[in-house]
Amino acid sequence: MKSDIVESFSQMVKDKKMDRDVLESIIKDVFGMMIKKKYGQNSNFDVIVNMDKGDIEMYLFKKVVENVEDPETEIDPETALDKSGEELAAGDDYVEVLDFISFGRRHIVNLKQNLNQKIREIEKEIVYNDYKDMGGEIIVGEIYQMKPNYILLIHNSHEVIFPKNEQIPKERYKKGESIRVYIKEVQKKPSGPPLIVVSRACDEFLKKLFELEIPEIYDGIIEIKGIAREPGERAKVAVTSYDDRIDAVGACVGMKGIRIHSIVRELCNENIDVINYSEDIALYIARALAPAKLKDIYLDKVNKFAKIIADEDQISLIIGKNGQNIKLASKLTGYEIDVERKDGTPKEESTNGEEAVTEEDSAASSDEK
Template structure:
């Protein structure tokens, strides 16, 4: 079939029909037709030729042209699609490299094979355009709720018709043992939209914490308007959830607004989530206070926060322990997710036993090192002294407040503590030198003899070795592995060296060795005045651990 004998308007009518059916731009279909006709022409005239086809958008007339590009003589490779400047002078005036010369060629006969090839090109282009349209439509809808109809179930995954495409609800994104039949209506959260070789993939979820947040936004006008903000959500899908809210209007109670009249608002969310129990908790900037709220309905008597380790100890009455932990640890697990802290729960009796053990250990320390009787050692511990350094270097006035301690006794205590510490330092330094520590590390400011000994035992024996250490290797840190926070022990951690102090010492060592120019550091600080170098090092170093 020759293209010239076909009804030329039929091309445009076909393009418009396909575009309407697939909901894509008719121009894309016409471009696909042009490419398919050009491919058929190349099979007739030769694959090395640059044949282009243009279809008039009004008349449907197809024009076939052969294009040759002007190139430098030494770059001429394809004589069918390229020509030199000298050759181009036969067809144009003052040709320049890069110019194109076009001439119309006769239309080709569309044989059966060529027609089939053209059809495949058009179908492929239409599919690509359809995929692009679907991706563009849904990429900005990630993070929103959509309604769909169940089409089928494949290996536990539910395929959902969402109007202009299909999406998948994986088995681990379903609540509990949810099951659906074809044509069931379903409300889902668009978790992710990805562009993949087989087309855009839309992944849905009903277990994501964001799904609950979006449901509350739909049910609570104050959240939609921004008066109430959802600060955090933690879920055990299908069983229980905790949601923390805060009001930016002091006249509106955030918890009451989310609950609604007679619980109507929260009940609507509960019904959608297959009866999932929801605890609505007031947000508080003070982490211990927020944690007390998050552990409701259990009562908390004491909270101890370790900000550096992002851990928190909670003390509860004996009868409240099971309630605070919850069935299978559910309550404390959700509270941990909500606050972003690792939570240790203990009873008042367990805390008392631990405090007693610490008291006895410190008492024994003073008895053994300062040659004191038990009663006197207990007096020191009761007054808050926890180490020999505190006794040796504290102002003598702080010792005089202890019953039975006069100036001579205070001086004797400090002398004994100082002598013991000096002997310990001497032994530690001698041991470190036996291990091969060099003077460059011994003379480095900021390291005590015990620190130098600990470094030597870990293989750090020179200032160069020390300068290559990461701050978390010295001070310790935390790494997240498979969603769990794992403790990284530091060589100097037992000496209470913080990450900031460790980083400062390492950087000082690098400057002394000439590895780092102080001027460069000042320039970096000037560029990023708000950055916390310690936090950056923790994130970077811990990630490579």
Template sequence: MDNIALIESFGDFKDEKGISKIDLMAIIEDALKTLLRKRFDSDDHFDVIVNPDKGDFQIFLNKTIVEDEMSEDDDLEIEISEAKKIDPTFEVGEDFTMEIPVAQLGRRNILTLKQILATKLQEHNNAMLYEQFRDRIGEIVIGEIHHIRHKHVILLDDEENEFILPKENQIPSDFFKKGESIRAIVESVDFKGSKPQIIISRTAPKFLEKLLELEIPEIQDGTIILKKVVRIPGEKAKIAVDAYDDRIDPVGACVGVKGSRIHGVVRELRNENIDVIQWAKNPELLVKRALGNVIINKIDINEETNYALVYTPVEEISKVIGKQGQNIRLASWLSGFEIDVYREASEDDDVELKEFDDDIEAWVLEEFRKVGLTTAKSVLDKDTSTLLNMVDLEEETIEDVKRILKEEFEE
């Protein structure tokens, strides 16, 4: 096999993988030097010249001219008499360069060269694939379901690149069919052995962020800014948006008429409920907006510890906390504050003392009534020492009464 035939044998591979002529020639040069190192232990005395225009290459061996009968290594030295047969002007000590025909390497070495070339080409493709998708981390890719396995799903894109979607990166309600096309973001690219492994995700907040950019032109062109995105995949998400122009309603622009703009994103995320709020620099206002449409009486903010205590009526507690604590968790993530809720009881929550006649003896209740303490809270609001001075009861009896009253409000 001559030089050109050897190169042309990889032509189909080059065309299929899209390797440039220059890259292919560099790979051939590297492969030839690898073979020379295997054959001669070193490639230091060889020059490899690859001509990408002709699709040809040459191997040259550089020898040192020595006196006759003084050569210690025929691979690296040539006697003066042999050198002068080529050029009578040669002198001892000069360099002598000779071309090594590929055929002289032997059939076995040529086969080895083909194997080395195949390996080098694969290494090149793997490196190119790694660089390509490392630069696309955080971007959306589309792949077709190729294999469905217990712990992950394997997808292929239009160029037959393989993506891995682990179980933990799938939305809980995801259900895939072979041949189905889905979207996800590139989460990471790492080498597993010699091959790059591209991990994708549908649960990352970045996936929601990129979907919003695709669906809402104002986010894509920068008119509306996505300040923060948090989510519990498949359940609920909150996004905070803002606008450079005060005349623009960023929330309305994102949601659209009757939710038209955000419906596509919700469907992609398997009906994940998405709350859109307007960002606020004021921490108290940000926490209030992050909690959503709930009644809040007061918020105490500690910016040093990033802590917020929210005071809300009893009937609003369930809405503030949300299903399985989702609302308050997402609000904490979105605002950056650890949020606690304090239940503010209204006067309507108080209970008349006479309602406790099954648990407290009538004469004891009468002692409290005589001094104007007719409700549970009127008793609980006073400490025991004060009550001892007001009613003719033992301390132990007063403590028992307070315990019974407290239990009513703890239920």
């Protein structure tokens, strides 16, 4: 029985990456609990575990005294002689080799339960630490269960939660297919395995895809300075190069767009604008609003507010479909952006989440006047 326990635990070392010393400590602790339950909380004992030989040895120590006051730690010479066959005098040390079978069925059942509980706790800790170390990385999971508010993925035999709000809205998922996801969060739970939350909708997923597809970003030659994204629709990525010989935007797009196209395909054909970052905030905003051409920009750097002046034919480009372009530019630059016609007439305000006014609306309003 003892060797079976050690052998099964030794297999766990191989299968579940458990540390041998930690596992040995667990066995000692659990066997120690069993000894205390039978021989008392103050009993002196030693548990020796040999993981290589698959053996567990248990020893109980007592002091030989003429008059026993504490049965847990003391023994009289007569009882010592009866148990060990040795004649011991007061002051000698008594050592008893404990037989595993002698503990009885109840103690052995408790031992197994305690071992299983300890193992589950260690397994939870190992899984938590593994995925905590993988936080911020992309993994490939297999869809095995689809719920209204989330999808369950399997990765390395562990369940991974893919919430609805972390999914790309227009993507369609199928049970059994494999998808790439970003490890966004790992949490410990009071009971059960840790909660592993993944995403395809977060900005970090896009950033990681750039790192994987573009060696210059991975090597630190090009840095991503900012990302603004509406998952599955459109994204803006600001980049800068620390090597004058390398064009940051060109490196990200790649020859004939091959690099950026692989990212676009991964993101369900999400349109990605790559722009050069600039410390000049006016230039940065102008680039963020591309392809629109601006006449002028008035900045309030204290309140992070920008007023854009542009020709009438550029207004729709600045705003973009459903206000998408101006919202993403605002998010990317950190500035609230308002747009006015060249004649000074306000066109719309979209960065506060208000509905954008279309050119048709404006024309109708002019006709009424």
